[in-house]
Amino acid sequence: MSRTVYVNGDYLPEEDAKISVFDRGFLFADGVYEVTSVLGGKILDFDGHTVRLERSLKELGMGMPLSRDELLAIHRKLVADNGIDDGLVYLQITRGAADRDFAYPDPDTPQSVVLFTQSKPGLAESPMAKEGMKIISIPDERWGRRDIKTVQLLYPSMGKMMAKAAGAHDAWMTEDGHVTEGTSNNAYIVKGNTIVTRHLGNEILHGITRAAVLRFAREAQMQVEERAFTLDEAAEADEAFITSASTFVMPVVELDGAPIGTGRPGPVAARLREIYLDESRKAAI
Structure with missing residues (x-):
């Protein structure tokens, strides 16, 4: 069964999710990520991950493209839509797509935001x-x-x-x-x-x-x-x-x-x- 993923404002089947070949995350690893755990359908340490995400973006000269509450709503929708009881939510934000150049693109270039889930039944009961x-x-x-x-x-x-x-x-x-x-x-x-x-x-x-x-x-x-x-x-x-x-x-x-x-x-x-x-x-x- 196909997962629902989030790409730049849209919720899509994973096979339809696309990012530009000019995305700086692809070309330069110019992006940051966070992984939050889900146990019993609930998200662990969300605020801590959000604070660190904002710090990582700031250190790379990027802003937060979404608010804390918007990010939480996306996390919760993906957990619900994908039926995640125990698992992970992966979040990645890059500087966006622009013609390849070592120098950063215009600051108004839209950032790329991607989230997806991974189901990990029994995550807390690892042998x-x-x-x-x-x-x-x-x-x-x-x-x-x-x-x-x-x-x-x-x-x-x-x-x-x-x-x-x-x-x-x-x-x-x-x-x-x-x-x-x-x-x-x-x-x-x-x-x-x-x-x-x-x-x-x-x-x-x-x-x-x-x-x-x-x-x-x-x-x-x-x-x-x-x-x-x-x-x-x-x-x-x-x-x-x-x-x-x-x-x-x-x-x-x-x-x-x-x-x-x-x-x-x-x-x-x-x-x-x-x-x-x-x-x-x-x-x-």
């Missing part, structure tokens, strides 16, 4: 939450402004393929001997009662799930250190995990072929996943 992820480390060879959620995702895609070739689930990227983040997630280690994750800066994406999880951790009286950590620290950690909008809190049990801690998901990750899902469901809209 991996009980088994844990295997991670490899790779050098971080992305551009310097990783805090902007742009659509230029080729190297993260390459990283996931490197992990797959190594028999792992994902990769953590490293720079100057320290872990920056995963290919599509923020990275954490746990030592004792202390959670360590890289501080915010241009080097990593300012994760919406990251912010919520750290808030819940502090409310649960867990210690949090926001600083860079090394691969050696990760190898000696009691446990590790990642966070993202689509995986929530997911334990990491192996790094570069060696077990982390007991080699099984640890209690901190399990507890934070439980808290995050409970609280996010309560706040979903």
Whole structure:
């Protein structure tokens, strides 16, 4: 059955959805995106994603083409029309279509706005939450402004393929001997009662799930250190995990072929996943 997608003001069957070959998202990866999770037909962390979307656009010299309420209405219609119970809503905004030129087009050029859904039944009941992820480390060879959620995702895609070739689930990227983040997630280690994750800066994406999880951790009286950590620290950690909008809190049990801690998901990750899902469901809209 064909999905309904949103393209520049129109709701269309996916096979009829078209974007210009001159769109700068296609030619230059000149655009940003957000992914929101849907559980029980409701959208998680919508306001956080909207605030980050506006920031990403501003950093690239673009404005918000739609208001918060207009975006929410589109999300809700797509969720309803496509019968999404558990899944994802993908949103992409580019600088629009113009003849190919490295210089930006006229500021009045209409931006391109695309949204579509992905059905993911049982999204919150992933078996991996009980088994844990295997991670490899790779050098971080992305551009310097990783805090902007742009659509230029080729190297993260390459990283996931490197992990797959190594028999792992994902990769953590490293720079100057320290872990920056995963290919599509923020990275954490746990030592004792202390959670360590890289501080915010241009080097990593300012994760919406990251912010919520750290808030819940502090409310649960867990210690949090926001600083860079090394691969050696990760190898000696009691446990590790990642966070993202689509995986929530997911334990990491192996790094570069060696077990982390007991080699099984640890209690901190399990507890934070439980808290995050409970609280996010309560706040979903």
